[in-house]
Amino acid sequence: MSDYILAIDQGTTGSTVLLLDKDLNLVSRGYREFRQIYPKPGWVEHDPGDIWNSVTGAIADALKEWGMENPPIKAIGITNQRETSIIWDRRTGRPMHNAIVWQCRRTADICQKLKDAGHEDLFRQKTGLVLDPYFSGTKYKWILDQVTGLRESASAGKIAAGTVDSYLVYRLTGSQSHVTDVSNASRTLLMDIHKGDWDPELCSILDVPQSILPKIVGSAEVYGYTKGVPGLADGIPVSGMAGDQQAALFGQACFTPGEAKCTYGTGAFMLMNTGDKPAIGSGGLLGTIAWNLDGTMQYASEGSAFIAGAAVQWLRDSLGFIESASQVEALAASVPDSEGVIVVPAFVGLGAPHWRPEARGIMTGLTRGTTRAHIARATLEGIALQNVDILKLMEKESGRDIKALKVDGGACANNLLMQMQADFLGCTIVRPKLVETTALGAAFLAGLGAGLFSGVDDIRASWQEDRVFEPKMKDAEREEILARWREAINKA
Numbered sequence: 001m002s003d004y005i006l007a008i009d010q011g012t013t014g015s016t017v018l019l020l021d022k023d024l025n026l027v028s029r030g031y032r033e034f035r036q037i038y039p040k041p042g043w044v045e046h047d048p049g050d051i052w053n054s055v056t057g058a059i060a061d062a063l064k065e066w067g068m069e070n071p072p073i074k075a076i077g078i079t080n081q082r083e084t085s086i087i088w089d090r091r092t093g094r095p096m097h098n099a100i101v102w103q104c105r106r107t108a109d110i111c112q113k114l115k116d117a118g119h120e121d122l123f124r125q126k127t128g129l130v131l132d133p134y135f136s137g138t139k140y141k142w143i144l145d146q147v148t149g150l151r152e153s154a155s156a157g158k159i160a161a162g163t164v165d166s167y168l169v170y171r172l173t174g175s176q177s178h179v180t181d182v183s184n185a186s187r188t189l190l191m192d193i194h195k196g197d198w199d200p201e202l203c204s205i206l207d208v209p210q211s212i213l214p215k216i217v218g219s220a221e222v223y224g225y226t227k228g229v230p231g232l233a234d235g236i237p238v239s240g241m242a243g244d245q246q247a248a249l250f251g252q253a254c255f256t257p258g259e260a261k262c263t264y265g266t267g268a269f270m271l272m273n274t275g276d277k278p279a280i281g282s283g284g285l286l287g288t289i290a291w292n293l294d295g296t297m298q299y300a301s302e303g304s305a306f307i308a309g310a311a312v313q314w315l316r317d318s319l320g321f322i323e324s325a326s327q328v329e330a331l332a333a334s335v336p337d338s339e340g341v342i343v344v345p346a347f348v349g350l351g352a353p354h355w356r357p358e359a360r361g362i363m364t365g366l367t368r369g370t371t372r373a374h375i376a377r378a379t380l381e382g383i384a385l386q387n388v389d390i391l392k393l394m395e396k397e398s399g400r401d402i403k404a405l406k407v408d409g410g411a412c413a414n415n416l417l418m419q420m421q422a423d424f425l426g427c428t429i430v431r432p433k434l435v436e437t438t439a440l441g442a443a444f445l446a447g448l449g450a451g452l453f454s455g456v457d458d459i460r461a462s463w464q465e466d467r468v469f470e471p472k473m474k475d476a477e478r479e480e481i482l483a484r485w486r487e488a489i490n491k492a
Contacts, residue, residue, distance in 0.1 A: 220445045253456075
């Protein structure tokens with residue numbers, strides 16, 4: 001009987017669980033959505049209990065589809081929405097506040113005060129990040145400041161903090177392990193990515209006690225063993241972990257400096273492997289840790305657009321243009337172009353390379369003849385156009401031309417969107433056969449951590465191409481659209 005790996009992909013709107021054999025063939029799949037909480041405009045929360053229930057529900061669905069009793073699972077890997085921040089009671093596991101989601105903008109004032117105090121360059125040099133509400137450190141500070149008595153509980157050692165990976169390991173191991181991997185830790189504004197450890201100075205500036213933070217660990221090692229997880233035997237090693245975008249970079253076999261991928265999920269996230277040295281740029285892009293294998297750190301340059309698939313959800317849920325997300329391609333393709341309409345989907349501010357948390361979405365170029373189809377097409381174009389600004393800066397700062405960009409995530413199944421991306425970027429887009437490369441990366445890291453694989457060559461050999469999209473748009477047309485886009489961005 002083969003050895004199997006369970007990969008948990010805990011995302012912003014739902015949790016996916018994949019069961020794969022040792023050859024990384026997909027055996028079964030489970031998925032559960034969970035609710036989104038919007039207490040105020042620009043604020044986004046999750047109930048940690050909803051997150052956990054979606055994970056256990058997705059595990060149950062995957063096991064049911066598999067149909068095997070006492071499955072021989074030899075390793076569990078985790079990949080997760082990054083930056084989303086949770087503080088919980090160490091003894092009971094009870095969350096002290098809803099999770100503050102990566103999209104949430106409530107800490108914009110805290111970030112501005114840090115900038116006004118002259119801390120921006122210090123944070124950028126030590127963490128590779130910019131002072132933006134996106135990241136976890138200011139979220140921890142906000143919860144500690146707002147929940148009565150929480151700082152006293154922190155001083156007494158009664159609470160734990162972490163990103164979603166840390167919370168899931170804690171729950172999977174029956175409250176035994178409080179850890180986070182280097183890729184997630186590098187997204188907190190609290191870790192020195194040069195040293196690979198929490199930085200006392202940054203923790204002090206943000207007033208986040210280092211004692212509540214998890215132990216930082218590698219991306220492929222045993223963090224603990226399952227205990228009391230519905231549907232799973234006790235004693236399965238939890239042995240691989242990375243933030244979702246780093247896991248996707250790993251799952252796309254981007255092991256060589258200069259190789260890049262873009263994941264289309266709730267947002268769009270472009271990462272390029274930069275090798276064994278941090279990529280600290282001008283501030284438009286982020287320097288981040290990709291992974292740590294056997295003590296060797298690998299770094300990446302990242303550009304993040306906060307809204308991608310969420311823009312299609314907006315068309316579906318808020319405007320009622322479509323009944324399901326899959327219908328957007330046909331609606332957008334029913335017109336030959338957007339007739340000058342531009343949609344900037346800055347619903348929760350602008351991410352890289354602009355970093356304007358105060359920006360909001362806009363739509364320009366409307367005429368009496370504008371239809372739902374034109375707006376749908378312009379929305380897809382907006383998703384793709386955001387990535388042009390990111391890729392061009394990435395090429396400039398790295399000194400490398402990206403000839404081919406690997407893509408993954410749910411929205412990459414949209415052929416029209418992928419052709420738009422190739423056209424606007426002017427480079428080849430390569431889609432793999434298994435587009436759930438985020439979960440694949442987690443599975444491979446777990447297999448490495450549990451000793452099921454010998455090295456990265458195993459995943460490189462398993463990676464398979466599905467389709468290639470070559471740019472077809474003429475340069476003059478591309479420049480005309482990009483000029484309208486830049487004008488709209490300035491108004492957002």
